[in-house]
Amino acid sequence: MIDEFAKDTLHGRLRRDREALLWKLDGLSEYDARRPLTATGTNLLGLVKHVATVEVRYFGEVFGRPSPEPLPRWQESDGSDLWATGDETRDQVIGFYRRTWDHADATIDALPLDAPGLVPWWPEPHARTNLFAVMVHVLGECVRHAGHADILRENLDGRTGLRPEHEGRIDAEARASHRARIERAARTAAGAEAEA
DSSP states (O other), rough: OOHHHHHHHHHHHHHHHHHHHTTTTTTHHHHHHHHHOOOTOOOOHHHHHHHHHHHHHHHGGGTTTSSSSOOOOSSSSTGGGSSSSSSSOOHHHHHHHHHHHHHHHHHHHOOOEEEEEETTTSSSTTTEEEEEHHHHHHHHHHHHHHHHHHHHHHHHOOOOOOOOOOOOOOOHHHHHHHHHHHHHHHHHHHHHHOOO
16 A cells, blocks of 8 residues: 555656646747756756656666667767757657656556666666666656756746746846845855854
């Protein structure tokens, strides 16, 4: 009974965070969806592509259920799984992510939590694992990158939130006041530190 509860809870959280990550692309121009927003080139569409690749590999190869379609390169030295090329459309990347969900969900539905798996890119003895550990790992990856997407999107246009129904009206004046209060606290702490 606890296994099914744990599996359903983890799977439900994964589904929620997948949608949150995709929502961060909503309404953006093609340029804003894919332009580098950090010194290392992190971008919104690239995060979606990366998480899709993570899911399809972990819920596919690890359990002997490889993807039915060709996969983009993954963890190459050029970071090609973290950005969309000029000839990859947003619809292609999103479509790949949604098909990845179907593939991952089929694996999760078909296997018990203790189903053995082998992660060939992990060092021994950790490479031998099970569905529960992979679900926790992939959920962590999805949450981490959805958090990155939150910050990137807020910096683009101020939009925040987990889902559209939780998004409030942007009050620029209230945000500026709140940010100024935090800035004052940081400067006060820095001054106290300098005096010590």
